[in-house]
Amino acid sequence: MAPSRNDLNAAIAVTRFGLGARQGEIAQASRNLRAYLMDQIRSEGADLPQGDRETTAQRLVEFRAYRQGIEQAKATAAMSDTAQDPVKGAQDLIRENTGGDSLARTRLAVATEAGFRERWALFWANHFTVSATKAQVATLVGPYEAEAIRPHVFGRFADLLTAAETHPAMLLYLDQAQSMGPNSPAARAAARGATRRAQADIPPPRRGTGLNENLAREILELHTVGIDGGYSQADVTEFARALTGLSVAGPRDFDAATPVVFRDLAHEPGDRTVMGARYSQPGRAQAGAILRDLAAKPQTARFVCTKIARHFVADDPPAALVSALASVWIASGGDLARVAEALVDAPDAWRPDLSKFKTPYEFVVSSYRALGLQPRGPGQLAILTTLGQRTFAAPSPKGWPDEAGPWIGSDALVKRMQFAQALAVAAGPNIQDPDMLARETLGAHLSTASATAISRAESRAEAVAILLMTPEFQRR
Amino acid sequence: MTGPILLNRRALTAGLALPFFARVAEAAAPRSKKFVVIICRGGMDGLSVAPPVGDPDYEGLRGGLALGEGALTLDGHFALNPALTTVHALARAGQARIAPAVASPDRARSHFEAQDVLETGAADVYATASGWLNRTVSALSATRKIEALSVGATAPLILRGPAPAASWSPGRGVDTTARLPTLLQDLYRDDPLLGPALARGLQTEDMARTTGATRTADMLRPAAAQGRGIAREMGVALAGFLNAPDGPQLAAVSVDGFDTHANQTGALAGRLGALDALIEGLHSGLGAEWSNTVVLAVTEFGRTARANGTGGTDHGTASTALLLGGALKPGGIVGDWPTLRQPALFENRDVAPTLDLRALSKGLLAEHMGVDRRALDTLIFPDSASTRPLVGLV
Numbered sequence: 001m002a003p004s005r006n007d008l009n010a011a012i013a014v015t016r017f018g019l020g021a022r023q024g025e026i027a028q029a030s031r032n033l034r035a036y037l038m039d040q041i042r043s044e045g046a047d048l049p050q051g052d053r054e055t056t057a058q059r060l061v062e063f064r065a066y067r068q069g070i071e072q073a074k075a076t077a078a079m080s081d082t083a084q085d086p087v088k089g090a091q092d093l094i095r096e097n098t099g100g101d102s103l104a105r106t107r108l109a110v111a112t113e114a115g116f117r118e119r120w121a122l123f124w125a126n127h128f129t130v131s132a133t134k135a136q137v138a139t140l141v142g143p144y145e146a147e148a149i150r151p152h153v154f155g156r157f158a159d160l161l162t163a164a165e166t167h168p169a170m171l172l173y174l175d176q177a178q179s180m181g182p183n184s185p186a187a188r189a190a191a192r193g194a195t196r197r198a199q200a201d202i203p204p205p206r207r208g209t210g211l212n213e214n215l216a217r218e219i220l221e222l223h224t225v226g227i228d229g230g231y232s233q234a235d236v237t238e239f240a241r242a243l244t245g246l247s248v249a250g251p252r253d254f255d256a257a258t259p260v261v262f263r264d265l266a267h268e269p270g271d272r273t274v275m276g277a278r279y280s281q282p283g284r285a286q287a288g289a290i291l292r293d294l295a296a297k298p299q300t301a302r303f304v305c306t307k308i309a310r311h312f313v314a315d316d317p318p319a320a321l322v323s324a325l326a327s328v329w330i331a332s333g334g335d336l337a338r339v340a341e342a343l344v345d346a347p348d349a350w351r352p353d354l355s356k357f358k359t360p361y362e363f364v365v366s367s368y369r370a371l372g373l374q375p376r377g378p379g380q381l382a383i384l385t386t387l388g389q390r391t392f393a394a395p396s397p398k399g400w401p402d403e404a405g406p407w408i409g410s411d412a413l414v415k416r417m418q419f420a421q422a423l424a425v426a427a428g429p430n431i432q433d434p435d436m437l438a439r440e441t442l443g444a445h446l447s448t449a450s451a452t453a454i455s456r457a458e459s460r461a462e463a464v465a466i467l468l469m470t471p472e473f474q475r476r
Numbered sequence: 477m478t479g480p481i482l483l484n485r486r487a488l489t490a491g492l493a494l495p496f497f498a499r500v501a502e503a504a505a506p507r508s509k510k511f512v513v514i515i516c517r518g519g520m521d522g523l524s525v526a527p528p529v530g531d532p533d534y535e536g537l538r539g540g541l542a543l544g545e546g547a548l549t550l551d552g553h554f555a556l557n558p559a560l561t562t563v564h565a566l567a568r569a570g571q572a573r574i575a576p577a578v579a580s581p582d583r584a585r586s587h588f589e590a591q592d593v594l595e596t597g598a599a600d601v602y603a604t605a606s607g608w609l610n611r612t613v614s615a616l617s618a619t620r621k622i623e624a625l626s627v628g629a630t631a632p633l634i635l636r637g638p639a640p641a642a643s644w645s646p647g648r649g650v651d652t653t654a655r656l657p658t659l660l661q662d663l664y665r666d667d668p669l670l671g672p673a674l675a676r677g678l679q680t681e682d683m684a685r686t687t688g689a690t691r692t693a694d695m696l697r698p699a700a701a702q703g704r705g706i707a708r709e710m711g712v713a714l715a716g717f718l719n720a721p722d723g724p725q726l727a728a729v730s731v732d733g734f735d736t737h738a739n740q741t742g743a744l745a746g747r748l749g750a751l752d753a754l755i756e757g758l759h760s761g762l763g764a765e766w767s768n769t770v771v772l773a774v775t776e777f778g779r780t781a782r783a784n785g786t787g788g789t790d791h792g793t794a795s796t797a798l799l800l801g802g803a804l805k806p807g808g809i810v811g812d813w814p815t816l817r818q819p820a821l822f823e824n825r826d827v828a829p830t831l832d833l834r835a836l837s838k839g840l841l842a843e844h845m846g847v848d849r850r851a852l853d854t855l856i857f858p859d860s861a862s863t864r865p866l867v868g869l870v
Contacts, residue, residue, distance in 0.1 A: 133733070175737040178786045187785075210785015214737040217585075217791070227586050227601075233823070357669070386647060388629025395732055396518070398588050401630075408669055409631030409643035410677030414650060417674070421656060453663050462656060469660050471667045 003444030009033050011443035012350055015476045016312065017343075018115025020366025025113075026443040037344045040114040041337050046121030046150040047112060049142070051104035052097075056143040056168050057259045059097065063139055064251060066090040094138045099378035101142025102391035106361075106375055110368040120340055121145075122361075123311050124153045127304070128164040128223060129399035130173045132392040137173045141392040144169035157304070157334035158295035165219055165291060168248045168259045174397065179212035181244040181268025211268075216240035218397045224294040225275075226303030235275050241268040242279060242286045301329040305339070307402070312343060314355040315403040321348035354445065354475035357404035360387035362476065363416060367468050370441040371427040383419045387412055417469055424464035434463035438470075445472045509803070510718050510769040511845050512727045512758065513609060513634060515594070516751060518734030519587060520775035521789055522796030522827060524744050526574040529555045533816035541741060541783045550574070554809060559748040562756040563798060570806030571766075573869075575797040575836060577814050579777065579829035585791035587735065590776035595633035597834060597857045606637025608856050609728055612841060613639035615851035625680065625724035627714050634728050640672060642680040642724065644689065644717065646710075650681045683723065687716035707731070707750040711757020719765055725845070729754065734775060738786040755800060767802030770844045770870060774833060780825050781816055792826035797836060803844055803870050810836065810869065832863050839866035 010030035014021045017037055029036040054062075066089050112118050125145050132138035148167040152160035164170055171177045180187050190209035216239035220231050245267030249256035262284040271280040277293060279286050294300060305325035309317030324346050325339055332338040343349055358366065364383060368375060375381055384390050387407075394400050401407070431437055438446055438454050450470040457463035467473060527543040528534050530553035535542045547555035548564040554574060556564045566572035582593035582601065589601045597608025609624060616622040617639065624641040626632050635641040650657065657678055664671035683689075710729065717723045731754065733747045751773065759766055778795025799810060811831030814820050822828040834857045841847040841856065842865045853861040 175786060175788070178738060180785055182785065212737055212784055212786045212788070213790050221586050221588075227584065227589055233585065386629065386645070388645075396587060396735070404669065405633070405636045406630040408673055409626065410641075410673045410675075410680060411643040411645050411647075412629070412631070412677075413670065413673045414677035414681055415645075415647055417656060417660065418647065418650070421651070421654065449663060453659060457659075458655065462654075462659075465656055466659060466663070469656075469663075471664065471670055474670065 006030055006033070007444040008352055009350055011445045012352075013037055014115065014443070015366070015445070016349075016354075016356065017119065019109055019112070019119055019362065020115070020369045020476070021441050021443065022113075022369045023372060023437075023440045026440065034344065037116050038341065040117040041120075041154055041340050042117070043154055043337065044151070045155070046117055046153050047108060047114065048146050048150055049101070049104035049108045051101050051142060053146075054097070054143065056140055056147060059139045059143055060168065060248070060259055062093060062097075063090070063136075066093055068251075094132075094135065095378075097139040098132050098141065098392055102381060103375060103378050105142070105145070105391065106365060106368075106381060109361075109365045110374055116340075119312075121150050121153050123308065124160065125149045126394070126399040126402075127307065128160075128170070129394045129397050130167075130169045131394045131397070132390075133395065134173055137169050138392075140169035140172070152336075154337040154340065155335075156295075157300075157329070157336055158292050160336065161223065161295050162288065162291050165215070165223070166246060166260055170215070171246060171248050171260070174215035174218055175212045176215040176243060176246055177248040179215075179240065179244050179247075180209050180266045181241060182210050183270075184244060184266050184268055186263065186265040211237070211240055211244065213237060213240035216243055219291070219294065222397055222399075224303070225297055225299040229297070229299040229303065231275050238272045239274050239287075239290060242272040242274065242290055244268045245283060246287060295334055298326070298330060301326040301334070305329055308339070308343065309348075311402050312356075313349050313351065315405075318348045318351075321346050324348075354472060356476045357408055358474055358476055359400060359402075359407055360384055360389040360412075360416075361391070361400075363387075363474065364419070366473070366476075367420070367423055370437070370468070370473075371423065371464065372430055373423070373427060383415070386415050387419075416474070417465070420465040420468035421461070424461040424468065427464055428461070431460055431464055434460055434467065437464065438467050441467065442470070442472050446470075447472060508725075508765060508768045509845055510725050510727070510762075510765065511840065512714070512718075512729070512769065512771045514751065514754065514771060514773040514798075515591075515632060515634065515728065515730045516734050516747075516773060516775040517587075517591065517730055517732045518736070518775075519590075519777050519779055519791055520734040520747075520795055521736060521740065521744060522576060522578075522775075522778040522794065523781065523789075524557055524740070525560070525748065525796040525798070526550070526554050526556055526576055528553060528576065528813065528816065531813075531816050533818070537782045537816055539783050540787065541789070551808065553813070557745070557748050559745045560752045562752045562759065563800065566755075566759065566800055571802055571804055572798065572800045573804065573807055573810050575799065575810035575831055577794040577811055577827055577830040578774070578797045578833050578836060579794040579831075580833045582777070583793065585777060585793070587776060587791070592633065594774065594776045594833065597837070597860075599859055604858060607632070607634035608837070609634045609726055610637030610639050610641055611856045612726060612845070612847060613641060615847055615855055616845065622726065623722070623724040624726040624728075625714075625717055626727065627710060627717075627729040632728050632730055635726075640676060642676045644680050644684060644713075646689075646713070649685065650678065680717075683717060683720050684713075687713075687720045687723070689713040689716045704749050704753040707753035708757040711754040711759075712761040713757075715758050715761025715763075715765075718762060718769070736779070736788045737784065737790060738788040740788040759800075770799065770801040770803050770840055772837065772840060773798040773800070778827050781821055781827055782825065793822045794827040794829035797833070799836075799840075799869065805868065805870060807869075810866070831866070834860050834863050835866045836869075838863070839869055841865075843867060844870045 010026045013029045014026050130144050132141050148163040187209045217236045221227050245263045249259050249261045274290050281289050306322050309321045328342040329339050454463045454466050546558045549555050563572050580593045581599045582590045592601050595607045596604045598604045613624045626635045626643045629645045631643050731751050774797045775795050779789035779792040784790050814828040814830050838852045
């Protein structure tokens with residue numbers, strides 16, 4: 001018997017919009033599909049993972065203390081004698097903090113009854129990627145998501161953009177913290193010092209005293225208007241000049257109330273022109289005005305809505321869906337709650353075919369959800385490293401790819417199979433009836449061939465492993 | 477070995493379709509020619525890979541980043557980064573060369589667009605969705621059995637596409653007694669994505685057991701193995717696959733982390749150390765087969781000629797490619813050196829490109845792998861007939 005359209009939509013709501021079905025979830029969603037999704041959209045933003053709740057300021061202090069310890073130990077050459085090796089201490093700190101944060105985030109994704117809300121938050125965290133591949137920011141990625149991303153995901157895009165770009169983690173990740181206007185008072189003083197040092201034959205300081213265009217370029221290319229948004233190298237440089245001064249408080253900034261500081265002395269003086277608009281604001285307001293203008297550009301609406309449609313619906317998203325989202329974005333002034341609602345109400349988002357192949361994170365999270373398990377320690381998430389998606393450690397500012405291609409290598413599929421085998425064994429006594437489990441997990445998506453293969457398995461563990469590896473469970 | 481091959485070639489040119497000869501030829505075909513692409517992601521700073529120590533403008537532009545006495549001398553003009561000890565030893569033996577001003581056709585200075593163009597082999601971004609090494613598999617499959625493999629957790633674009641390609645990364649190996657792989661292959665029978673991928677993955681795992689790559693994986697698991705050690709073992713593992721009787725002739729592997737906007741000297745030494753160790757592992761693992769091998773190490777773009785304000789460099793244009801392998805002809809630099817004189821810089825900021833990366837790749841595919849010109853000009857590097865293959869390298 002062909003499934004009813006409502007049954008199919010319930011499966012879509014829970015697996016494509018959400019993070020995969022927990023037992024009973026599809027049935028629950030099917031009672032009032034629209035409300036099931038719409039009720040997850042809320043002005044206060046996404047949920048916060050239950051980690052140690054340390055703030056960016058606390059993490060910065062800890063990390064600096066360890067780094068100072070390393071410097072001191074090097075200076076005294078006493079590393080081997082001390083009880084606590086500071087290099088190892090710093091490594092342990094990074095491992096514990098990021099491991100704890102990523103575990104807390106995964107546990108939230110596994111447990112949440114608001115899978116759509118969490119997926120929406122994960123989309124934005126990935127859009128504004130800060131990656132732990134840079135040691136300096138490794139312990140900050142968790143606090144960054146909690147402070148800059150999650151509170152704003154159903155607010156105005158301009159606010160989310162500003163929160164993300166001015167967070168210490170982003171300023172450090174994309175090298176903004178040390179960028180300095182070439183004609184700023186600080187750079188001029190440094191140049192005078194350099195002349196004196198050269199005369200006295202003293203080596204130059206390790207830190208540079210000039211412009212770094214990394215953040216400016218990635219804001220334009222990745223976070224707002226996109227590569228085809230109509231900006232030039234000159235716009236990148238001008239924007240980078242406007243951003244100078246925006247930095248992170250160091251040990252010498254005793255009176256800094258927040259970890260983000262604006263150093264007037266490092267700011268490039270003068271007006272700036274970015275994408276045809278002139279900015280004559282003083283100091284920090286200059287970059288703020290540029291960010292607000294970028295957020296409001298129609299290219300930004302188009303670029304980001306294409307990414308939303310690609311994430312939720314298809315690698316090659318339907319043009320009508322992108323247009324529908326972008327027009328709501330523009331009409332609402334970038335109100336992300338309205339955009340999320342428009343996605344729910346878009347017929348294209350409910351296409352019955354399962355066109356999205358799950359990323360490793362989605363596969364792992366949905367597997368735990370299906371089996372009613374929770375990862376208990378960071379070690380249990382090693383599979384994500386194996387599959388190339390270690391949490392918080394995207395390979396570049398572009399974030400994790402959202403298309404099937406990079407994730408569907410032959411090796412990756414073998415490794416998913418091994419994970420499925422191991423998790424099925426771990427689930428063991430949790431699972432009474434694998435056939436029922438398959439129906440609860442996949443709903444109307446469960447194919448006859450898959451149901452037959454599961455029912456013919458020679459053990460519960462084999463049946464559960466097959467379920468997790470069915471073509472329909474691998475997709476959403 | 478050579479007898480049947482010559483015979484078969486003659487038979488083929490004579491237009492004879494003799495199944496017996498064809499079978500003999502397949503068994504003994506010169507499948508031993510190997511081509512490996514190493515993609516250095518993030519925009520590798522060519523001026524730090526092979527510093528032009530003899531260029532009068534080099535030290536002035538680079539300031540504190542200039543490599544002086546520690547650099548490994550190649551000739552009077554160029555040296556190698558101190559981290560590239562294996563590459564240096566190979567260069568001394570005539571088995572490594574530098575191409576110091578190479579660029580893809582892309583000029584956007586965007587990592588992502590540039591990596592796309594580098595890997596698709598197209599003249600423009602988004603012009604094609606498959607990789608040029610994948611289409612090389614398609615082109616060569618018409619005449620002989622050809623296999624391709626990527627090493628790493630995710631499948632790189634350069635090998636994605638319609639032709640089958642395997643991937644491998646260290647793991648714990650497949651339980652050969654479990655029924656699951658067979659059951660899943662049956663379930664995936666009509667699935668165009670999962671079916672072929674799983675079949676190929678299982679084949680590669682079989683090969684890993686016989687080549688010893690699985691042992692490599694065991695060695696990689698302890699947390700103690702880090703940095704250079706891991707990269708070397710990956711090289712050895714890849715060499716094991718390349719040496720296997722049914723192993724791949726084409727391979728791709730990535731080294732990440734070259735986006736050095738700030739305080740770059742130390743970070744770059746680490747990444748180049750990993751690249752060098754990967755090459756060391758390949759070289760030692762391949763043994764005698766090194767003489768049948770060409771390795772091409774490339775990046776999406778180079779970096780600014782001038783050091784930036786934060787002890788690093790920003791996105792630029794031309795960079796240095798490395799050519800390695802026992803099949804290489806000895807020689808000096810590949811392509812011209814544009815110099816670092818201010819008017820010679822591209823847009824007054826970057827090393828100017830003098831060599832199209834496609835010309836270099838086409839030359840190696842033509843002369844080393846025997847890909848015909850038409851396939852190179854149209855299929856593998858679309859619309860590139862005007863970019864002639866750079867010949868005489870092997």
